[in-house]
Amino acid sequence: MSDNSKGAALITGASTGIGAVYADRLAKRGHDLILVARDEARLNALADRLRAETGVKVEVIKADLTQRADLAGLEQRLAGDASITTLVNNAGVAGAGDFVGSDPDAFEKMIQLNVTAVTRLAAAAARNFVPRDRGTIINLASVVALMPELNNPVYGATKAFVIYLTQGLRAQFAGSAVRLQAVLPGATRTEIWERSGSDINAIDPNMVMEVDDLVDAALAGLDQGELVTIPSLPDAADWHAALAAKAKLYPNLSRSRPAARLKPA
Ligand SMILES: NC(=O)c1ccc[n+]([C@@H]2O[C@H](COP(=O)([O-])OP(=O)(O)OC[C@H]3O[C@@H](n4cnc5c(N)ncnc54)[C@H](OP(=O)(O)O)[C@@H]3O)[C@@H](O)[C@H]2O)c1
Numbered sequence: 001m002s003d004n005s006k007g008a009a010l011i012t013g014a015s016t017g018i019g020a021v022y023a024d025r026l027a028k029r030g031h032d033l034i035l036v037a038r039d040e041a042r043l044n045a046l047a048d049r050l051r052a053e054t055g056v057k058v059e060v061i062k063a064d065l066t067q068r069a070d071l072a073g074l075e076q077r078l079a080g081d082a083s084i085t086t087l088v089n090n091a092g093v094a095g096a097g098d099f100v101g102s103d104p105d106a107f108e109k110m111i112q113l114n115v116t117a118v119t120r121l122a123a124a125a126a127r128n129f130v131p132r133d134r135g136t137i138i139n140l141a142s143v144v145a146l147m148p149e150l151n152n153p154v155y156g157a158t159k160a161f162v163i164y165l166t167q168g169l170r171a172q173f174a175g176s177a178v179r180l181q182a183v184l185p186g187a188t189r190t191e192i193w194e195r196s197g198s199d200i201n202a203i204d205p206n207m208v209m210e211v212d213d214l215v216d217a218a219l220a221g222l223d224q225g226e227l228v229t230i231p232s233l234p235d236a237a238d239w240h241a242a243l244a245a246k247a248k249l250y251p252n253l254s255r256s257r258p259a260a261r262l263k264p265a
Contacts, residue, residue, distance in 0.1 A: 004030065004031070004032045004056070004057070004083070006029065006030045006031045006032075006085065007031065007032070007083055007084060007085025007086065007135075008031060008032040008033060008034055008057070008059075008081075008083050008084045008085065008086070009022075009023075009026040009031040009032070009033055009034070009084075009085070009086035009087075009088060010033075010034040010036065010074075010077075010078060010084055010086070010087050010088070010125075011023050011026070011033065011034070011035055011036065011088040011090060012036045012037070012065060012074075012088065012089060012090050012091035012117070012121065013036070013037055013090040013091030013092065014033075014035035014036060014037055014043060014046065014088075014090070015035070015037035015038070015039045015042040015043050015046070016037075016039075016042060016190065016191055017188075017190030017191055017192060017211060018090055018140065018185065018188065018190060018211055018214060018215060019035075019037070019088065019090040019091065020046055021211050021212055021214075021215040022088045022090060022138075022215055023035055023046060023050060023058075024050065025215055025216065025219055026086065026088075027050040027053070027054040027056045027058070028053075028054055030054075030056065031056065031085075031086060032056050032057040032058070032059075032083070033047070033050065033056060033057070033058045033059070034058075034059045034060075034061060034077075034084070035047060035058060035059070035060050035061070036061045036062075036063050036065075036074065036091070037062070037063070037091065038062060038063070038064050039062075040060060040062040043060040043062070044060055046058075047059075047060050061074065061077075065091055065112075065113055065117035065121075066109055066112040066113050066117070071116075071117055071120060071121075074121065074124075075120055075121060075123075075124035076124075078121060078124040078125050078128060079124040079125070079127040079128050080128070081128070082128070082132070084125075084128060084135075085129075085134065085135050085136065086135065086136045086137075086138070087121060087122070087125040087135075087136070087137045087138065088138045088140075089117075089118045089121055089122060089137065089138065089139045089140060089162075090138075090140045091113060091117065092113060092114045092118075092140060092158075092192075093109070093110050093113055093114065093192070093195065093196065094110075094151070094152065094155045094192050094193075094195070094196040094198070095107070095110055095152040095154060095155050095196050096152060096196050096197040096198045097152065097197070099152075099153055099154070102152075102154075107154045110154055110155065110158060111154070111158060114155070114158035114159070114161075114162070115158050115161050115162075118139060118161075118162060118165070119165060122137055122139065122165065122169065125137050126169070126173070126178070129178045130173060130176055130178055133176055133177045133178070134177055134178065135178050135179070136178070136179040136180075136181070136222070137166075137169070137178065137179070137180050137181070138181045138183060138218075138222065139162045139165065139166050139180075139181070139182050139183070140162070140182075140183050140185070141159045141160075141162035141163045141166070141182045141183065141184050142155075142156070142159040142162075142184055142185060143184045143185065143186045143230060144156040144159055145159035145160040145162070145163050145184065146184070148160070152196075159184075162182060163182045163184070163228065166180050166181070166182035166227065166228070167182070167227065167228070170227050179222065179225075180227060181218075181221065181222050181226060181227060181228070181229060182227065182228050182229070183218040183221070183229050183231070184228065184229065184230045184231075185209070185214050185218075185231060186207060186208075186209060186230075186231070186232050187200060187203050187207050187208045187209065188208070188209045188210075188211055188214045189208055189209070189210055189211055190211055209231065209232060213231075214231050217229070217231035217232075218231055
């Protein structure tokens with residue numbers, strides 16, 4: 001167990017973009033770090049900088065989260081290492097292009113990373129955190145989860161999964177001090193755009209957030225106890241109103257008889 005009372009934060013996709021900024025901010029908050037991604041050289045460069053600047057312990061784990069063996073090793077570490085107090089489930093890929101023209105293998109890889117790895121890592125962290133009644137799980141979703149008509153439909157669906165998973169876990173761990181948060185970035189300037197064959201410069205600059213602002217706002221939302229944080233949304237009441245509109249459906253979502261409007265012709 002680390003002598004660091006804040007414990008260690010394990011961050012997936014920490015080699016660049018949003019994950020690298022989480023690494024910076026959590027180190028500055030005094031967390032030791034476990035940085036995970038495939039590009040070991042980039043992880044080591046970030047680790048060296050953060051050790052020098054903050055004095056925290058930084059470990060690097062090279063892992064491809066779409067590879068079963070790499071994922072299993074990480075799950076074991078997350079579930080069994082009591083010094084880990086935070087999981088930032090951040091690694092993700094996006095996709096461009098239309099559904100029919102896209103490679104189904106690319107969809108499967110996206111689902112492996114954005115859904116399967118996120119779920120298995122959250123489950124491993126929960127096995128560690130819930131019995132100890134402490135710990136934080138941050139899951140990176142996206143605003144496209146709320147707008148499935150935008151962007152690649154499979155990407156939006158994977159991110160909707162992340163929101164539902166986070167909300168479902170909150171309900172399941174209702175009596176627990178474990179903190180949960182889904183973060184829903186809008187367009188944020190990182191490599192994900194290039195990597196998925198999109199051009200962020202084609203988007204109205206008023207809609208594009210810088211990555212430092214995004215992570216700082218997401219952490220402010222965490223500090224305020226938000227379960228779902230939409231960094232650019234001015235009034236959180238609008239999100240709660242959307243939830244309330246959905247909850248209005250609940251009494252009629254499962255009944256013994258079909259609705260009268262659906263009488264067979
Ligand atoms: N940027 C946006 O506009 C935006 C908007 C909404 C949501 N998000 C979400 O925010 C999260 C971070 O996105 P980002 O914009 O920071 O993306 P990014 O700049 O492309 O970084 C993605 C990170 O994930 C890692 N990664 C990718 N595939 C991996 C794999 N198979 N195994 C392990 N690590 C892998 C990458 O590192 P290696 O290549 O070294 O493995 C990198 O560190 C994602 O979940 C994304 O969906 C982003």
